């Protein structure tokens with residue numbers, strides 16, 4: 001895989017981690033082990049596809065002019081930028097002028113919430129859910145500190161937001177409703193068109209963080225009915241540091257970043273042209289292959305969930321069985337911490353996570369698994385395995401060989417510690 005860059009780990013001897021399919025000595029845990037690493041953390045980020053990198057490369061060199069420049073080179077790049085914008089819009093059922101490029105999902109979420117309120121309402125109502133990404137929850141918190149009212153809707157045991165609870169929360173005050181499309185930790189896919197209809201009935205403006213769904217399942221802004229929608233390229237085999245916010249015509253948006261007036265004045269800064277071209281290429285490929293990928297990856301997801309439930313006693317699935325992202329597996333094991341399972345799998349060459357990439361490493365149980373009504377100890381037992389387009393049945397079988405003894409060993413240790 002010539003296009004993937006390698007992660008450097010720091011240890012006594014810093015060296016390069018192997019890529020999938022490569023065997024090498026892995027020193028991060030001070031053990032000499034020859035292994036082939038298996039990456040099951042695609043919800044945190046995905047490797048850039050070879051075709052995507054190929055499409056981007058000329059824009060770092062031969063086509064590196066600023067698209068705002070008047071000369072022929074600049075105008076050529078401006079046309080390429082416009083073409084990429086059109087391809088992204090088309091994939092979402094939107095029009096090119098409705099797409100605002102950002103530095104990623106976090107900025108798109110912040111732009112949606114701050115941008116739609118700033119300068120318009122002194123005191124508005126922000127309604128969101130308990131399982132949102134921190135890019136939404138912390139933005140809502142900051143808006144609360146500026147005097148806006150914030151309501152955080154609970155979710156049921158599968159992570160679903162109730163339309164009735166949303167209706168009850170909207171009382172006629174100008175409101176922005178931000179409900180994510182697919183959850184990054186437990187994979188729950190909301191019935192967004194229904195929630196959007198409820199919010200619109202009550203005069204609310206609807207934003208959705210679709211960072212985990214765009215490219216993975218059908219996302220059409222008109223079918224979903226949303227006014228604002230966030231996406232991020234690195235979740236669908238595009239590059240990091242580029243994303244977009246879809247903005248429905250008529251929605252006014254104050255910029256977070258002021259400057260040269262790019263993106264129709266909604267987001268200043270010289271455009272990240274290689275990133276945009278990479279995002280457009282990755283999205284076009286993902287959408288063209290979506291049906292086939294969804295079928296194949298969700299069958300692997302189900303085989304992994306079923307295999308774990310068969311092989312490991314006292315294991316439970318977090319999140320729903322259906323209405324679930326095709327690539328998401330999130331399970332918990334009674335009596336042991338998810339962190340220790342992740343480390344055990346890491347030693348065996350398998351990359352997984354306890355939840356979102358941002359909350360990993362924190363001792364606090366994730367707000368998402370807690371919102372399902374789990375006790376802190378149960379919530380801390382969760383691990384997430386997120387599959388990718390290139391995950392195979394052999395990969396699933398490898399996890400099913402490695403995971404049961406890891407859990408058994410950890411339970412043995414936990415038992416030994418509590419006697």
Ligand SMILES: Cc1ncc(COP(=O)(O)O)c(C=O)c1O
Nearest residue numbers: 104105106133135184209211232
């Ligand atoms: C649901 C969700 N929203 C937002 C983000 C943030 O996206 P980015 O990393 O592009 O800022 C992520 C990434 O982890 C995510 O999973």
